Amino acid sequence: MAIKELLPDEITKHIDLEALSFKTTNELKPLDGIIGQDRAIRAINLAMEMDFPGYNVFVSGRAGTGRTTIVKGLLQKYASSDITPNDWCYVYNFKEPDSPMAISFPAKMACQFQEDMQRLINTLKNEIKLAFRSEKYEDQKMFIINQFNDKKRIVFENLNSAAKKLSLQIQNTPTGFQTVVMKDNKPMTPEGFENIDENEKENVKKRIQEMENRIADAVREIAKLDMEAHRSLSKLDEQVAGFVVEQYMHDIKDKYKDLQPVVEYLEEVRVDIIISIADFLGGVEKEEEKVNPRQEKTSHFRRYEVNVVVDNSRLKGKPVIYESNPTYNNLFGRIEKYAEYGTYTTDFTMIKAGSLLKANGGYLITDAYQMFKNPFVYEALKRTIRNQEIRIEDVSEFYGIAPVSSLKPKPIPLNLKIVLIGWPNLYHFLQAYDEDFSRIFKVRADFDYETNFDQNTMTQYAQFIKKFVEEEKLLPFDKTAIREIMYYGHRLVDDQEKLSLQFGALARIIRESNFWAVKSNKRIIRDKHVRKAIEEYEYRHSLIEEKIQEMIDKDIFKIVVDGESVGQINGLSVYRMGDYSFGRPNRITAKTYIGNENVVHIERKARLSGKIHDKGVYVLSGFFNSKFGEFIPLSFSASLAFEQSYSTIDGDSASSTELYALISSLADVPINQGIAVTGSVNQNGEVQAIGGVNQKIEGYFKVCKAKGFTGKQGVIIPASNEEHLMLRTDIQTAIKNGQFHIYSVENIEDGLKILTGFEAGKRNKNGSFQKNTLYQKVEERLRLFSRRNEAFKNSISTKKRGQKKKRIQKKKGKQTQ
Numbered sequence: 129m130a131i132k133e134l135l136p137d138e139i140t141k142h143i144d145l146e147a148l149s150f151k152t153t154n155e156l157k158p159l160d161g162i163i164g165q166d167r168a169i170r171a172i173n174l175a176m177e178m179d180f181p182g183y184n185v186f187v188s189g190r191a192g193t194g195r196t197t198i199v200k201g202l203l204q205k206y207a208s209s210d211i212t213p214n215d216w217c218y219v220y221n222f223k224e225p226d227s228p229m230a231i232s233f234p235a236k237m238a239c240q241f242q243e244d245m246q247r248l249i250n251t252l253k254n255e256i257k258l259a260f261r262s263e264k265y266e267d268q269k270m271f272i273i274n275q276f277n278d279k280k281r282i283v284f285e286n287l288n289s290a291a292k293k294l295s296l297q298i299q300n301t302p303t304g305f306q307t308v309v310m311k312d313n314k315p316m317t318p319e320g321f322e323n324i325d326e327n328e329k330e331n332v333k334k335r336i337q338e339m340e341n342r343i344a345d346a347v348r349e350i351a352k353l354d355m356e357a358h359r360s361l362s363k364l365d366e367q368v369a370g371f372v373v374e375q376y377m378h379d380i381k382d383k384y385k386d387l388q389p390v391v392e393y394l395e396e397v398r399v400d401i402i403i404s405i406a407d408f409l410g411g412v413e414k415e416e417e418k419v420n421p422r423q424e425k426t427s428h429f430r431r432y433e434v435n436v437v438v439d440n441s442r443l444k445g446k447p448v449i450y451e452s453n454p455t456y457n458n459l460f461g462r463i464e465k466y467a468e469y470g471t472y473t474t475d476f477t478m479i480k481a482g483s484l485l486k487a488n489g490g491y492l493i494t495d496a497y498q499m500f501k502n503p504f505v506y507e508a509l510k511r512t513i514r515n516q517e518i519r520i521e522d523v524s525e526f527y528g529i530a531p532v533s534s535l536k537p538k539p540i541p542l543n544l545k546i547v548l549i550g551w552p553n554l555y556h557f558l559q560a561y562d563e564d565f566s567r568i569f570k571v572r573a574d575f576d577y578e579t580n581f582d583q584n585t586m587t588q589y590a591q592f593i594k595k596f597v598e599e600e601k602l603l604p605f606d607k608t609a610i611r612e613i614m615y616y617g618h619r620l621v622d623d624q625e626k627l628s629l630q631f632g633a634l635a636r637i638i639r640e641s642n643f644w645a646v647k648s649n650k651r652i653i654r655d656k657h658v659r660k661a662i663e664e665y666e667y668r669h670s671l672i673e674e675k676i677q678e679m680i681d682k683d684i685f686k687i688v689v690d691g692e693s694v695g696q697i698n699g700l701s702v703y704r705m706g707d708y709s710f711g712r713p714n715r716i717t718a719k720t721y722i723g724n725e726n727v728v729h730i731e732r733k734a735r736l737s738g739k740i741h742d743k744g745v746y747v748l749s750g751f752f753n754s755k756f757g758e759f760i761p762l763s764f765s766a767s768l769a770f771e772q773s774y775s776t777i778d779g780d781s782a783s784s785t786e787l788y789a790l791i792s793s794l795a796d797v798p799i800n801q802g803i804a805v806t807g808s809v810n811q812n813g814e815v816q817a818i819g820g821v822n823q824k825i826e827g828y829f830k831v832c833k834a835k836g837f838t839g840k841q842g843v844i845i846p847a848s849n850e851e852h853l854m855l856r857t858d859i860q861t862a863i864k865n866g867q868f869h870i871y872s873v874e875n876i877e878d879g880l881k882i883l884t885g886f887e888a889g890k891r892n893k894n895g896s897f898q899k900n901t902l903y904q905k906v907e908e909r910l911r912l913f914s915r916r917n918e919a920f921k922n923s924i925s926t927k928k929r930g931q932k933k934k935r936i937q938k939k940k941g942k943q944t945q
Contacts, residue, residue, distance in 0.1 A: 213489025711827025
């Protein structure tokens with residue numbers, strides 16, 4: 129391909145308004161579908177329809193491509209056509225109080241059960257209280273008490289009768305029964321006991337001993353009667369409580385008879401109320417007294433509450449949960465605590481569900497990067513997916529902090545699809561370094577950032593704008609505004625044949641176009657409003673660009689755009705500041721001299737260059753060796769520098785620029801300073817495509833405009849970058865007026881012709897380059913360097929031989945003496 133100078137129509141995309149078969153978006157239907165993401169959608173569909181473990185999805189792609197919105201929409205469609213999953217609640221575990229039980233209910237029934245239990249307990253509080261305060265209960269209770277009192281009275285009577293026969297008397301004291309010796313029906317005094325003879329004393333002692341034995345038997349019998357009385361009274365309480373509980377629990381048992389876990393739980397509630405009826409009644413009395421609000425948390429009745437952790441009563445289909453802040457507690461749930469007597473405690477009513485449990489049976493979406501910012505989350509997520517169950521645990525245990533009071537709730541079976549959204553490099557990192565990742569995230573949905581430009585895509589773009597206009601309640605767009613948005617879409621991807629799918633950036637311009645149209649009191653958004661929005665956006669972000677341009681205008685940054693210089697050239701680079709980028713020229717200089725170090729890059733020596741840039745410099749050495757090294761020894765060195773550059777440089781887009789400067793220096797042929805260059809080069813001298821071509825050209829155009837057009841200024845770009853051009857209209861105008869030029873080349877030889885006016889030259893059959901060509905001049909210079917280098921080496925060698933000869937002669941002279 130020969131040198132090509134691009135025409136104004138070739139440096140940007142042109143969309144014929146006739147291709148848009150509408151006047152405004154009012155005539156369009158909103159977009160019902162997704163633009164250009166067939167690969168990602170097919171991947172997501174596969175994952176959703178594969179009913180096997182591990183078919184979770186990692187969604188990768190650039191931010192702003194609508195990943196989250198599209199995924200939500202797709203999952204909502206799947207979710208709406210499916211059955212709503214079960215509700216879940218936690219209840220008190222009467223067998224293991226520290227391990228609350230999880231019970232599943234059909235959707236909408238958990239809250240009903242919670243209300244039914246609350247009504248049941250409230251009813252039982254009142255009815256049991258009334259039953260235990262009834263005359264019938266009191267009569268039964270007194271009958272039992274009197275019955276056992278009669279039995280105890282008989283025991284006492286028999287004891288007193290036995291004592292009388294032994295001339296003793298029984299006295300009841302606070303410390304127990306005391307035996308008193310009687311004489312003449314009067315208690316014997318200690319003095320009287322001492323005055324009796326020894327035989328009678330012995331007789332009294334025997335009677336007392338016999339009596340104490342009988343007293344011990346009587347005490348045991350009375351204790352036994354008390355225990356029987358207590359059991360009888362407890363049995364009465366249980367019978368009364370059981371009657372009331374069974375009476376009012378019958379209906380709720382019948383209502384949930386098809387749910388075996390619920391029936392079993394209700395039976396445990398019934399048994400617990402009956403066997404702990406005293407605590408039940410005590411709780412009623414405390415509520416009536418209203419002693420302390422704190423007692424509400426320690427109330428006996430909290431054990432009968434139902435803690436609904438998942439309520440799907442408002443759902444139609446499966447849940448789709450987006451967790452924007454995937455901390456451990458937000459994902460897996462938490463166990464809250466309350467302060468009590470200087471410490472913290474908890475119970476099953478304070479168990480709270482996380483997003484995983486809320487999404488159970490459906491779909492969970494979260495951001496992978498945000499998840500990895502939180503400790504323990506990823507490992508816990510892998511464990512949960514592998515075990516297909518979720519455990520709500522106290523996160524403080526992971527930090528090694530022993531909680532004062534904690535619970536171990538029973539795990540809940542988990543069945544859901546998880547969608548992680550993240551950058552492609554994060555996906556590759558996990559695949560490379562985590563062996564579990566590929567097993568639990570078997571599907572990758574990769575979102576593209578661009579799509580092919582055709583009639584169908586144009587229509588979809590317009591329909592997307594229509595949809596956005598309706599959702600945001602904006603003014604309608606006419607076809608000129610739609611076309612301007614498409615131009616912006618081309619520019620975002622730097623391609624005439626591709627449209628951007630970065631809908632975040634497009635949405636910003638659409639909103640701001642509406643703002644400027646409203647500000648102008650217009651009812652329809654036109655192309656000028658879109659251009660205004662783009663200009664204002666660029667102005668807001670261009671402070672640094674303007675500061676650099678100001679320094680170029682004042683020659684603080686020295687950029688020469690006219691005349692000719694040897695070994696000096698303008699290269700083009702791109703500065704990226706977040707989501708805004710701009711181009712600026714860099715002065716590149718080359719110096720060549722005798723040596724054997726080949727090409728030395730000053731930036732690399734100063735450690736201001738990246739690895740890709742270093743590679744580009746090494747490629748230059750390969751080019752020189754292949755082009756000239758077969759015929760002559762390369763006895764030269766060169767230094768390259770980006771003048772007034774004080775930050776790190778990377779990328780190989782300046783490698784062709786550096787090569788032009790080197791050839792100019794070696795050939796001693798000046799370069800037209802009005803032509804700036806970009807493009808990488810390979811060892812064969814072929815110029816290759818680079819990125820940021822539009823920003824680079826526009827940055828140099830701005831400098832030329834500020835310093836004054838000469839009619840000889842322009843840029844050289846790789847031919848493979850032609851389709852990436854989406855330049856501003858002012859550059860088109862300058863090209864039409866002959867003020868600015870854009871050339872595309874495929875190899876170094878074509879670029880040299882534009883820059884120097886000389887042909888590069890080809891070797892003849894005898895191996896020499898054509899006369900008066902650049903390569904012939906370079907080779908002559910290289911031969912000169914080689915001859916001088918050889919002559920220098922010979923002179924050094926001759927000098928060393930002479931010095932050696934003098935030393936030998938001097939040594940012989942001394943020996944002769």
